[in-house]
Amino acid sequence: FLKTNYMSEQKKVFKPFIAPEENVKELTVKSILVGSLFGVIFGAATVYLALKAGLTVSASIPIAVIAITLGRKFLKTTILENNIIQTTGSAGESIAAGVAFTLPGFLFLSSPDSAEYFNYLTILILAIIGGLLGTLLMIPLRKALIVNEHENLPYPEGTACGDVLKAGEKGGDFAKTAFWGLGVAFAYAILQKVFHVIAETPYYATKQINKFFPSAKVSGEITPEYMGVGYIIGPKIAGVLVAGSVLSWMVFIPLLSTLVPADVIAAQLVKLGYLMDLAKPGGKGGWDPVTHQFNDYSAAIYYAYIRQVGAGAVTAGGIITLIKTIPTIVKSIKGSFASLQSSKDPSAAAELRTEKDLSLKVVGFGSLALVALIAVLPQVPGDSILQKLLIGVLVILFGALFVTVSSRIVGLIGSSNNPISGMTIATVMGTSLIFLSVGWTGQSFEPLVLVVGGMICIAAANAGATSQDLKSGYIVGATPRNQQIALFVGAIVSSIVIGLTVKFLDRPTTEMMQQGIQHAIGSDKYPAPQATLMATLIKGILSQNLDWQYVVVGVFLAITMELCGIKSLSFAIGVYLPLATTLPIFIGGAIRGIVEAKDKKANKPAVNAEEEDLSKGSLFATGLVAGGAVAGVLIAFATGTSAGEKFLASISLEEGIVHSVSQNGYFLIGTLFFAAMGAILYKVATKKADA
Numbered sequence: 001f002l003k004t005n006y007m008s009e010q011k012k013v014f015k016p017f018i019a020p021e022e023n024v025k026e027l028t029v030k031s032i033l034v035g036s037l038f039g040v041i042f043g044a045a046t047v048y049l050a051l052k053a054g055l056t057v058s059a060s061i062p063i064a065v066i067a068i069t070l071g072r073k074f075l076k077t078t079i080l081e082n083n084i085i086q087t088t089g090s091a092g093e094s095i096a097a098g099v100a101f102t103l104p105g106f107l108f109l110s111s112p113d114s115a116e117y118f119n120y121l122t123i124l125i126l127a128i129i130g131g132l133l134g135t136l137l138m139i140p141l142r143k144a145l146i147v148n149e150h151e152n153l154p155y156p157e158g159t160a161c162g163d164v165l166k167a168g169e170k171g172g173d174f175a176k177t178a179f180w181g182l183g184v185a186f187a188y189a190i191l192q193k194v195f196h197v198i199a200e201t202p203y204y205a206t207k208q209i210n211k212f213f214p215s216a217k218v219s220g221e222i223t224p225e226y227m228g229v230g231y232i233i234g235p236k237i238a239g240v241l242v243a244g245s246v247l248s249w250m251v252f253i254p255l256l257s258t259l260v261p262a263d264v265i266a267a268q269l270v271k272l273g274y275l276m277d278l279a280k281p282g283g284k285g286g287w288d289p290v291t292h293q294f295n296d297y298s299a300a301i302y303y304a305y306i307r308q309v310g311a312g313a314v315t316a317g318g319i320i321t322l323i324k325t326i327p328t329i330v331k332s333i334k335g336s337f338a339s340l341q342s343s344k345d346p347s348a349a350a351e352l353r354t355e356k357d358l359s360l361k362v363v364g365f366g367s368l369a370l371v372a373l374i375a376v377l378p379q380v381p382g383d384s385i386l387q388k389l390l391i392g393v394l395v396i397l398f399g400a401l402f403v404t405v406s407s408r409i410v411g412l413i414g415s416s417n418n419p420i421s422g423m424t425i426a427t428v429m430g431t432s433l434i435f436l437s438v439g440w441t442g443q444s445f446e447p448l449v450l451v452v453g454g455m456i457c458i459a460a461a462n463a464g465a466t467s468q469d470l471k472s473g474y475i476v477g478a479t480p481r482n483q484q485i486a487l488f489v490g491a492i493v494s495s496i497v498i499g500l501t502v503k504f505l506d507r508p509t510t511e512m513m514q515q516g517i518q519h520a521i522g523s524d525k526y527p528a529p530q531a532t533l534m535a536t537l538i539k540g541i542l543s544q545n546l547d548w549q550y551v552v553v554g555v556f557l558a559i560t561m562e563l564c565g566i567k568s569l570s571f572a573i574g575v576y577l578p579l580a581t582t583l584p585i586f587i588g589g590a591i592r593g594i595v596e597a598k599d600k601k602a603n604k605p606a607v608n609a610e611e612e613d614l615s616k617g618s619l620f621a622t623g624l625v626a627g628g629a630v631a632g633v634l635i636a637f638a639t640g641t642s643a644g645e646k647f648l649a650s651i652s653l654e655e656g657i658v659h660s661v662s663q664n665g666y667f668l669i670g671t672l673f674f675a676a677m678g679a680i681l682y683k684v685a686t687k688k689a690d691a
Contacts, residue, residue, distance in 0.1 A: 014150055016477030017166050018080060020352040026080035027482040032489055034075065035088025038063045039494035043092030044501040045629035048636065049225060050100030051505060051526040052581070059093035060086050060161045060468055062622045065178050068168030079169045083478050086161060087469040088486045092494030094465035095131040098458030099123065099498055101530035102424060104506075104521045105450050108535035110543065111443040115519075118506075122379045123499040126451065129370050130458025131491030133395065135484060136366045137403040137459070138466045139358050142480055145407055146470045147355075153411030158471025165476050177616045177684065181623020182630075185224035188677055189631030192223070192670075196654035199670030201580050208257060208297045215257035215297035216250055219580040222674035225632070226581070228624030230588020231617060231681060235596075237570050238582075238589025244313075244574020245582040248306045249298065256305060257297045265294070268304040282515060302578070308547050310576025311533045312554020317569035318421045320562055354474070356481045367396055381447035391452055394434070398427045398456045403463040410464040411471075421530055421569070423460050428453040428534055432541040441542050449538045462491065505636050510645060529576050584674070591678055592617065595685045617685025624681070 018024055042059040050056050067085040071077035077085070103126060106118040145153060192198035203219030210216075230238045266287050269275035275283030281290075285300025294300045371392035374380050382388040402423045431452045435445055466487055473483045506521045521528050540546025557575065558568035574582050595617055638644040658666045 014474075016354055016475060017162075017169070018477030020354040020477065022477070023353075024080050025078045026479055027084055027485060028081055030075060031077060031081040031084040032088060032486060034067065034070070034077075035063075035085040035486060035490060036493040038066070038085065038089030039092030039490045040497040041092075041630060042089060042626070043096040043494040043498045044633045045626060046093045046096035047100045047498055047501045048505065048633045049229070049625070049629045050097050050530075051104070051502075051521060051528050052221075052632075056093065056097040060090040060157055060465070060472070061164060062178055062619075062626055063089040064161050064164045064168075064472075065619065065622075068164070069179075072168070079165050079476055080478050082165055082168065083473055083476050084482065084486045086165075087473065087483050088490035088493075090465045090469055091131060091135075091462060091487050091490030092498070094134075094461040095127055095458055095491055095494055096498045096501075097420070098130055098454070098461040099127050099502060100528065101420065101461075102450065102454035102457045102534055103127075104502070104528045104531035105454070105535035105538070106447060107506075107519050107522055108532055108539075109443070109446040109450070110539050111446070114443075114447050117379075117381055117447050119379075120499045120503050123502055124495055125373075125377055125379050126454055127458060127495035127498055128492055129373060129395075130455040131462045131495060132366070132488060133370055133399050133455065134403055134459035134462030135466050135487040135491060136363050136370075137399055138407060138463050138470070139363050139484060140360060141404060141407055142357055142470050143355075145411060145467065146474050149411065150474070153408070155411045155468050155471035157410075158468035159475065161468065162472040162475030165472065177619040178623040178626075180684070181228070181620035181681075182627035183623075184677065184680060185228070185624045185627025186631050188224050188673065189628050189635070191673070193632065193635045194648060194651065196652040197657065197669070198222070198673045199654075199667050202667035202670050203580070205296075205298065206254075208293070214254055215301070216254045217296075217298040217579070218249075218583070219578070220583040220587075220674075221580045222584050222670055223628050223632075224624040224677060225628030226584035227588035227591075227674070227677060227681065228621040228628065230585035230590075231592045231621035231685075232625070233585070233589060235589040235593030237567075238586045238592075240566055240570040241574040241577075242579070242582040242586035244310075244571040245577060245579040246574075248302070248310070248575050249579040252306055252309070253298050253301045256301050260301070262292050262294060262297075262300075265297075265300050265304050266292075269300065272304065274303050276516075305550060307532070307576060308536070308550035309554040309557065310529075310572065311536050312551035313558045313572030313575050314421065314529075314533055314554070314569070315425050315537065315551070316555040316558035317561075317567075317572035318423075318425045320558060321567075321569050353479050354477055356479055358481050358484050371396060381451055383444070387448060391448055394431055394452050395455050395459075398430070398452065399459045402427065402456055402460045406460040406463045407467040410467055420457055420461050420464075421533075424453050424457040424530075424534065425537065427456045428537055429541065432538060435542065441544075443543075446535075446538050446542055449542070450534060453534055453538075462487075501633060505633075509639065510642075524578075527578070527581075529573070533576070587674075587678060588621065588681075591682050591685070592621075595682065598686060615685070616687055617681065620681055620684040624677075 038059075042063065046056050046059070064082065064086040067077070067082045071082050071085075103123055104118065107115050109115075146155075188198070192200060199222070201219050201221045203217060205217040205219075206213050206215065208215050263278070265285075266275060266278055269283055269285070269287070270278060275287055279289050281288055284303040285297060286295030287300070288295070371389070374392040374395065375385055375388040380388060380391070382391060405423065406420070428449060431449045435441070435449060440448075469483060469487065470480060472478075473480060502521075505526055506519050508517050508520050508523075512520060512523060517523055520526055522532065536546075540551075554572070554575070558572050561568040561571045635648075639648060654666070657669070661669070
């Protein structure tokens with residue numbers, strides 16, 4: 001009995017890859033610089049992807065894969081330096097997601113003056129404060145969640161990343177597949193977005209006069225990043241996502257186009273600000289005041305009604321997801337208090353290199369400093385120090401809650417499933433209700449609510465990524481203090497470029513300016529679904545004038561999905577997003593489903609999430625996402641200048657191809673290219689069977 005008990009105790013002692021007693025190069029200038037570079041690249045790519053599709057994917061694993069390859073061949077880095085590289089780089093991806101999901105909301109608030117806060121300095125300041133807050137508040141939680149809960153909280157991406165780093169140290173060529181995907185995506189993106197050989201969004205639409213199925217539209221933005229995202233999230237989530245869009249575009253829109261007169265739709269667009277006046281042509285769907293018809297009924301109905309239904313569904317889906325995690329929240333808060341109490345008792349373990357965190361004084365004084373910055377900086381919205389101090393206090397209070405919640409949730413289900421939207425919606429609604437209770441109503445207070453929601457979204461997203469990084473560090477034997485410093489550096493450096501990227505992507509093209517569109521964000525090019533939702537909620541609650549009839553329909557749509565046993569948030573995002581976005585994502589997910597079905601038929605043993613992340617298919621898909629998104633950002637930067645826009649227009653082959661083979665022929669060529677890319681993904685994913 002004693003022997004068995006002793007052995008079970010031995011099993012509980014975790015041994016990191018690098019022992020605490022070993023001194024290995026870790027926080028070096030080389031690792032910080034390379035990590036910052038990756039933070040900049042993946043941060044910019046994430047902004048692009050989040051604004052277009054409202055989705056992001058974890059950057060830690062691809063950064064670790066590339067760091068190992070570069071380290072082995074050129075940089076001669078140690079495993080702990082590679083860990084610092086991925087830690088520093090991953091901060092950029094998470095902060096970019098938080099920024100893109102909320103801060104463009106300044107453009108959609110009631111007062112046109114609110115758009116003035118959507119400037120580079122304000123974005124930079126809010127991104128840095130939110131990013132630093134997420135890392136700061138994770139410092140006292142590390143021991144409770146990462147160390148004490150090592151057996152209970154797997155932190156899937158963090159564990160996978162730690163496994164990648166260990167495998168790289170032992171030998172193993174992961175990066176070739178990821179780079180191959182990146183190259184395919186880059187070449188495809190150049191053919192599509194520079195030379196326009198590949199159509200960007202092929203579509204088929206029925207006319208309004210169609211008696212059987214009026215104004216139905218099937219379209220797909222056939223980009224490599226969407227196919228990659230679909231493969232990564234898998235067939236189940238991708239299927240639920242596209243189902244929401246099918247309901248919107250194949251059910252609601254044809255039905256409403258039959259029941260609602262064009263003049264009523266146009267009046268609703270005027271009310272929402274999508275159309276200047278009933279007497280003026282243009283707006284969403286191309287209103288013609290002479291014929292009282294739309295050029296594109298599906299687009300008109302989508303903006304007039306469907307987006308509001310989708311907003312209600314996403315709100316309900318986010319809150320339902322949050323309610324489901326209440327037991328986790330309570331357990332996490334209890335664990336945090338226990339951790340703070342135990343940290344007051346010095347022990348030998350606390351002196352080990354692998355247990356050295358930044359001091360709790362850094363957390364306390366750092367949090368106070370952030371509140372002070374919010375209060376004094378003129379770039380932060382607010383008419384008085386009192387208003388800004390309240391914002392600062394709310395940010396710390398909501399931050400302390402949702403950073404804890406975020407870390408615990410990603411520990412169980414991974415960063416990709418973290419309900420950041422739900423936490424941000426809860427913050428926005430809570431802040432709005434606090435403002436109503438003290439009499440702060442009206443348009444001037446809308447930006448203040450968005451600031452609180454934005455910083456919490458950034459902090460919660462960064463806390464989730466920080467948790468995964470600390471888990472990787474725990475596995476490989478990193479020094480927590482060094483990782484925390486690297487995360488601070490990564491947050492600041494990546495925020496500098498994230499702000500620039502957001503502003504560049506917001507620049508309208510010449511065609512947009514001719515249509516009177518002043519901002520590319522919020523247009524069909526970059527819909528920014530989450531940011532639009534946040535602005536809709538803030539405006540509706542503070543003015544007490546929300547179109548509740550559409551929102552409530554969306555709420556019960558989400559409840560219906562939950563009653564059917566379907567995760568409502570994924571379905572709701574599909575309802576909100578265009579079918580053009582979710583259909584190519586579904587195709588990527590379907591390819592993954594076919595690969596898994598083939599493996600099952602061949603009686604291959606099932607693999608866990610960590611092993612799947614390291615499979616050839618997942619690595620190639622990661623390359624597709626990174627390559628397509630980075631190419632998209634670079635091309636967006638090129639079109640940001642009038643000279644660049646003219647040059648790209650001069651080398652476009654679209655007009656010549658359409659003239660030769662017709663519009664439908666051009667769409668068919670694009671579809672064939674997309675199918676070829678899907679075939680390559682399938683071949684790469686199944687190649688392991690021949691190895």
